[in-house]
Amino acid sequence: MTTELKPYPFEFIKRQARPRKGSETEHHGVVIVGGGVAGLTAALALAVQGIPSVVIEADDSVCFGSRAICISRRSLEIFERLGAVGEILEKGLPWTGGRSYYRNQEVLHFSMPHDANQHLPPMINIEQYYIEEYLVHALESYSELADIRWANRVTGVAPQDGGVMLDVEQEDGQPYRIQADWVMACDGGRSKVREALGLHLQGTAYEGIYIIADIALKSALPTERLAWFDPPSNPGSTILMHKQPDDIWRIDYQIRDDEDPQEAVKAENVLPRVQAHLEMIGETAEWSPLWISLYKANALTLDSYRHGRVLFAGDAAHLVPIFGVRGANSAIDDVDNMAWKLAAVMKGRADPSLLDSYSAERVFAARENLRQGMKSTEFMAPPTFAFQMMREAVLDLALDTPGVRSLINPRQTSAIHYEDSPAVAAGDHDARFTAGPRRGAVLQSAPLRHVDAQGRESTVHVTQLVRAGQFLVLAFGDAAGLPADLNQAVASLRESGLGVRALAVCGREQGASGDEYLVDPDGKVTELYGAQAGGVYVVRPDGHVFGRWLALRGQELVDAFAVLLGKTTQRRSA
Numbered sequence: 001m002t003t004e005l006k007p008y009p010f011e012f013i014k015r016q017a018r019p020r021k022g023s024e025t026e027h028h029g030v031v032i033v034g035g036g037v038a039g040l041t042a043a044l045a046l047a048v049q050g051i052p053s054v055v056i057e058a059d060d061s062v063c064f065g066s067r068a069i070c071i072s073r074r075s076l077e078i079f080e081r082l083g084a085v086g087e088i089l090e091k092g093l094p095w096t097g098g099r100s101y102y103r104n105q106e107v108l109h110f111s112m113p114h115d116a117n118q119h120l121p122p123m124i125n126i127e128q129y130y131i132e133e134y135l136v137h138a139l140e141s142y143s144e145l146a147d148i149r150w151a152n153r154v155t156g157v158a159p160q161d162g163g164v165m166l167d168v169e170q171e172d173g174q175p176y177r178i179q180a181d182w183v184m185a186c187d188g189g190r191s192k193v194r195e196a197l198g199l200h201l202q203g204t205a206y207e208g209i210y211i212i213a214d215i216a217l218k219s220a221l222p223t224e225r226l227a228w229f230d231p232p233s234n235p236g237s238t239i240l241m242h243k244q245p246d247d248i249w250r251i252d253y254q255i256r257d258d259e260d261p262q263e264a265v266k267a268e269n270v271l272p273r274v275q276a277h278l279e280m281i282g283e284t285a286e287w288s289p290l291w292i293s294l295y296k297a298n299a300l301t302l303d304s305y306r307h308g309r310v311l312f313a314g315d316a317a318h319l320v321p322i323f324g325v326r327g328a329n330s331a332i333d334d335v336d337n338m339a340w341k342l343a344a345v346m347k348g349r350a351d352p353s354l355l356d357s358y359s360a361e362r363v364f365a366a367r368e369n370l371r372q373g374m375k376s377t378e379f380m381a382p383p384t385f386a387f388q389m390m391r392e393a394v395l396d397l398a399l400d401t402p403g404v405r406s407l408i409n410p411r412q413t414s415a416i417h418y419e420d421s422p423a424v425a426a427g428d429h430d431a432r433f434t435a436g437p438r439r440g441a442v443l444q445s446a447p448l449r450h451v452d453a454q455g456r457e458s459t460v461h462v463t464q465l466v467r468a469g470q471f472l473v474l475a476f477g478d479a480a481g482l483p484a485d486l487n488q489a490v491a492s493l494r495e496s497g498l499g500v501r502a503l504a505v506c507g508r509e510q511g512a513s514g515d516e517y518l519v520d521p522d523g524k525v526t527e528l529y530g531a532q533a534g535g536v537y538v539v540r541p542d543g544h545v546f547g548r549w550l551a552l553r554g555q556e557l558v559d560a561f562a563v564l565l566g567k568t569t570q571r572r573s574a
Contacts, residue, residue: 003267006216006288009246010129012061017149020168020176028054029346031166031180033154034187036063037128038314038331040135040148042184044082045339047142049469051346054178055146056168058153058187062132066214066291068328069125069242069250074415074442075332076120077463077543084138088131091245092124098225102395104232104280117446117528119461125223125244128328154187157196157310164309182342183310186335191316197307201300201319203370209261210322213251213270214291219243219283229395233280234273248290251277252322265294297321299370305359311338318366326369333416334362340469340541341423344565349498351566357423365416415442418544425538425547425560432550435530442543446528448505449519451480460518462525463543470499471546472539473557476531480504480517486536489554493561499541505531 020026030046032039035057043053071079071092079085097111112122139146149168155175156167166178185193194201226241233239240252251274255264263269270292278287301318305311314331338358344350418424418440430439437444443463450460466472473490475482482490482504490502504517505526520526529537536552538560539545547560561567 003271003289005267005292006290008064008127008129008214008248008290009216010127012064012129013133014060015148015150016060017152017170019172020170020174023176025165025177025179027179028052029181030054030184030342031056031164031178031182032184032186033166033193034185034191034314034316035059035132035148035150036186036188036314037068037131037135037328038316038335039184039186040132040139041078041082041332042186042313042335042339043146043148044084044135044138044142045335045468046343047139047145048082049339049343050145051339051343052145053147053184054180055148056152056154056166057148057150060151060171062129062136064129065293066212066250067128068131068325069127069244070325070329071124071126071131072325072329072414073118073120073122075329076124077442077466078332078336080120080464081466081468081543082138083141084135087134087137088126089120089124091130091134092126093223093243093245094121094124095223095225096122098227100227100229101231102229102399105399107229107395107399117444117461119445119447119464123325125242127244127248130245131328154192154196157183157193159197159308159310162309181309182346184335184338184342185310185312185316186314186331187316189315189319191312193310194302194312194316197310199302199307201298201302203298203300203319205296205298205300208297209255209264210252210295210297211255211265211270211273212291212293212295213274213289214244215249215251215274215287215289216247217249217278217283217287218247218285219249221281221283228277230392231277231280233276237273239277252295253277261294265292267292295322301363301366301370303363305334305362306355311342311355311358313338313362317362318370320366320369326372330365330369333365336542337362343469347497349496349565353566354423354564357421361416361418361421361423364418364421368416417441423540423564424545426563427556427560428547429550430548433530433548436528436537436548437545439545439547441545443539443545444528446525448525449521450516451519452516453514465501465503465518466539466541466543467499467501469541470501471541471561472537473500473502474505474518474529474537474539475502475552476505476526476529476535476537477533478506478508480506481515483534485554486552486557487554489557492554492558498561498565 030053032042032055035055043055046053096114100108114122151171155169158165164180164183169175223243228239238254242250298319305317313334320326341354341358345352424440445461445463450458493500534551537548
């Protein structure tokens with residue numbers, strides 16, 4: 001067995017930025033610091049809304065090594081909305097569940113929610129460098145709106161009245177300055193922007209350390225999450241396995257407390273453990289190591305993600321344990337939430353105070369992700385002897401007692417419900433609905449028949465109706481058009497410059513109406529959403545329900561938007 005690491009079967013393209021010459025300070029509306037998953041997604045989310053940005057990325061290519069590998073359905077919905085999901089789905093490996101073993105016996109087989117209503121898988125496995133590369137591909141269609149400056153690094157950050165001054169250094173060492181109206185800090189766990197502002201992440205840092213190893217292995221094992229607790233091959237350890245594209249397997253295992261991490265991460269110590277595990281599960285094919293690194297679980301966050309004109313997202317804002325795959329997925333959710341609000345502010349459609357709701361919602365989301373991630377971490381990597389004893393007791397019982405097996409569940413990431421957000425409607429009829437996605441929740445997917453203005457039909461899922469930078473109004477009833485009062489209100493909002501897409505959802509074909517509408521012939525979507533004739537759902541550009549009404553007058557809709565966008569002095573009710 002060789003200890004030499006072989007290259008990944010992926011072409012890492014070295015990219016260069018156009019050199020900046022002269023000492024004149026540049027001015028840009030939005031500067032994104034960091035060109036990883038968060039930063040590239042942010043640039044794309046702004047570009048599709050017509051907002052230009054400059055991305056400052058210290059590396060000269062997409063990320064290298066084993067980083068995020070699991071992308072959730074929620075993230076796929078966001079990528080679909082941004083026109084970037086095609087290559088990701090084509091390359092990624094979908095999966096719906098996983099298995100956990102205690103020593104060499106199965107103690108849990110779990111499945112994530114998935115049914116015929118879903119057009120996207122609950123999870124796919126794909127290496128982060130592919131995600132970033134495909135985002136770069138998507139951004140090529142917006143070259144006039146997204147300026148990615150590879151091999152440039154931010155060296156100074158100075159907030160000013162009405163903006164932020166950035167000192168930037170090019171690959172050749174030449175400095176230049178950018179005056180930015182807004183800065184999106186997406187520069188990772190060691191954020192230079194966060195450091196420059198004197199901000200610190202707060203929370204829990206766990207002592208347990210994991211080895212991460214990528215190997216090339218042709219295996220017939222299915223794509224699912226695999227976990228072994230105290231396996232005979234590595235007694236006292238926890239081992240995780242994930243299949244990735246290109247016949248690559250990600251293997252994570254916990255090192256013992258008495259091991260020196262710097263010794264444990266050396267190839268000559270890692271590879272025999274990997275070999276022992278592969279032999280235990282019956283894998284006899286040749287394999288090659290590609291990557292080895294250390295990982296330490298942290299559950300940390302900033303208290304606020306908005307600091308004046310600087311907005312934090314992804315690992316720059318929070319560090320989430322890997323268990324439950326919340327890292328990259330929460331970063332994607334961050335910038336999806338941020339982008340439509342920042343675009344609305346920059347277009348003059350909303351008061352800058354709307355961005356306070358970005359911080360409120362995503363700090364809440366981070367704390368929920370941390371809460372769930374900490375539970376998973378305490379089981380996967382027990383921080384104390386007491387937790388270790390509890391885990392062993394649960395695993396022992398799980399062998400013969402199915403009722404306790406749910407305690408082993410890895411708590412995979414799920415969409416966050418902004419129940420008490422300042423950016424949802426305060427006076428809707430949410431509590432009177434008996435079913436459907438609640439105010440602040442994401443939409444439930446289900447198929448409908450879409451009829452366009454020319455009478456052409458196609459099948460569309462509810463989540464596919466959401467468009468970047470547009471609010472969605474779904475009016476349930478018997479007619480193909482909206483009620484006159486509501487239609488007039490929508491027209492008024494559009495005239496003010498607000499992006500609003502309004503669609504009637506009716507129970508039968510109506511013939512040519514001159515407007516697009518939706519048909520729910522068997523009433524399944526209407527039932528799923530708890531909607532009666534006259535019911536209305538209003539959905540934000542990020543796919544979260546803004547509000548829902550059993551009946552909605554046009555002026556109520558106008559007033560609700562005015563409160564959201566800060567265009568009125570009306571106070572929100574509790």
